[in-house]
Amino acid sequence: MRLQALLIVSIMLTSCAPSPEGAIFSVATYNAYCLFDGIGDGDEFEGFRKADGYSEAVYDERIRNLAVMLGREVDADVIILEEVESEIVLMDLLERGLGRKGYRYYGLASDGSDAVNVGFVSRIGPISSHIHSFEGERPMLELTFLIPGGLVTVFGVHLRSRLETGSEDIRRGQLEHLKALIAEHDDSFVIVAGDFNLDPRRPDEPMSEYPDALSAGTVIPVSADPGRVGIGVMYSPLLDQDIALSPPGTYFYDDAWHIYDSIIMGKDAIDGNALEFESIGIVSSFSLLDPLSRPLRFDPSTGRGFSDHLPVIATFRHPD
Numbered sequence: 001m002r003l004q005a006l007l008i009v010s011i012m013l014t015s016c017a018p019s020p021e022g023a024i025f026s027v028a029t030y031n032a033y034c035l036f037d038g039i040g041d042g043d044e045f046e047g048f049r050k051a052d053g054y055s056e057a058v059y060d061e062r063i064r065n066l067a068v069m070l071g072r073e074v075d076a077d078v079i080i081l082e083e084v085e086s087e088i089v090l091m092d093l094l095e096r097g098l099g100r101k102g103y104r105y106y107g108l109a110s111d112g113s114d115a116v117n118v119g120f121v122s123r124i125g126p127i128s129s130h131i132h133s134f135e136g137e138r139p140m141l142e143l144t145f146l147i148p149g150g151l152v153t154v155f156g157v158h159l160r161s162r163l164e165t166g167s168e169d170i171r172r173g174q175l176e177h178l179k180a181l182i183a184e185h186d187d188s189f190v191i192v193a194g195d196f197n198l199d200p201r202r203p204d205e206p207m208s209e210y211p212d213a214l215s216a217g218t219v220i221p222v223s224a225d226p227g228r229v230g231i232g233v234m235y236s237p238l239l240d241q242d243i244a245l246s247p248p249g250t251y252f253y254d255d256a257w258h259i260y261d262s263i264i265m266g267k268d269a270i271d272g273n274a275l276e277f278e279s280i281g282i283v284s285s286f287s288l289l290d291p292l293s294r295p296l297r298f299d300p301s302t303g304r305g306f307s308d309h310l311p312v313i314a315t316f317r318h319p320d
Contacts, residue, residue: 025147025275026315027154028076028283029193029261032066033297033307034116035081037088043115044085047300054300061303063089067097070121073285074311075101077123080141080156080193083116084108090119109141109156118156118194127151132181137174142181149275149318153185157194171197172206175219182220182266186231189275190266195309199249199258200236209239226270234264237280237314245282250310252294263314275316283311 038059040050048054070079070093084090090106102123109131110117118141126143133139141156159174160167182190198205200222203215210221210233221233224240237243238259249257269277288306290296297308 024149024317025145025152026076026313027078027080027191027193027263028074028311028313029080029082029156029195029263030070030074030311031082031158031195031261031307031309033083033309035066035083035089036085036115037092039086039088045115052300058300058303062298063092064096066306067093069285069287069306070311071098071101071103073283073288074313076313076315078143078145078154079103079121080154081119081121082156082158082195084119085116086110087119090121093121107141107143109139111139114138116158118158120156132177134173134177137170137177140174140178140181147275150189152189152191152275152316155181155190155192155194157192157196159195159197162197167197168206172217172219175206179220182234186266189268191263191269191314192234192265193263193312193314195261197260199260200239200262201259209236220264222264229267229270231267234266235269235277236262236264237277238262238282238312243280247282247284247293247310250282250295250312251308261309261312263312265314269316272319274318276319278315278317280312280314283313 034045034048036044036048038056087108090108094103094106098121103121105122105125107129108117108119111133120141124145127146128144130142131139132142138158143154145152157178160170196207198207200208206217206219207222208218210223210228214221222236223229223233224236229235247257249259250261251258265277288296288310295308295310296305298305
C-alpha cells in the first residue's frame, strides 16, 4: 500500500447552512457519472471529448446544474463523489453554487492512474486526510472529522465496475484492503460511503448480508440487524426491510434495481453512546429521474440529466 497525504483545499466563502433538519452530522455519496472538466486531456471517455461536443460551455452548464441540485437535494455536511476527473471539478462546484450553501473544503483521491476518481466537498474541515493507493485498484479516500460527540472517520470508495474484465477479483481485493483499514480504527466511529458496484443482498458478493448470505467468499459481512453488528460485521441500514426505499435501489441495470451505492458504518453508530445513526435515504427527486422513474444520466448532446446512479444520504445525531 502507498499512503499519501491528501491536499485539502479551503475556499473562503460566505454563508453557512446547518445539517439537514438540525442533525449533528450528515454524510452523502453520489456517483456523478463521468464528471470530466472542460479541459481536453486525451484520456476522457467516449462521448466526453471535445470532438464529441463536450465543450467548456456544456461543462459549465452541467456543473452549475449539479451544484444547484447537490445544494438543494443532498445538502449533507460531507458529500463523497465518485467519477470525478480533477480538482477543477470540485473547485467549480463550490464556486458555482455550493459555496453559498456553506461548503468550503474539497479534495481528490487520485494517484494519476485513472481518468475518474473519488473526491469530496465538505462544510467541515477534516483534521486529517489520506489517500490509500493499492496497485491495480482505485485509491481510497480517508477523512477524519472532529465533531460534537468525538472523532469520525469517513472512507470514500469506488469499487471497480462490473463491466470490466476481471473486476470481481479487483473488487474483492479492494474490500480486503478496506477491511484492513477499518480494523485500524476499531476504537473510533467509522463510516464508509461510496459506489461498491455490488449488491449485498446477493449471497455471492464479497460484501454480503450476514448471517444468511455468509460464505467463504465474503470479505465484509453487513447487516441491518443491530444485534448482529459487531467486530467484523458492519451496519448497513439500507438493508433494513422496515425502511421504505423509493425507488428500491440506487442503480437500474438489466431491468432491475440494485443497491450499488451505500453508506455502511461500525457498531459505534448504534451502541447508544455519543454520535448515533438516525436516518438514511435514497434521493430521488423529479429532476434526477427519467419518465420511467429511473436515474436520468447526463447526456452531453442535450445537456440534460445528472447520473445513472442516485445519491444516498445518512444523518447522525447525539442521543441527548
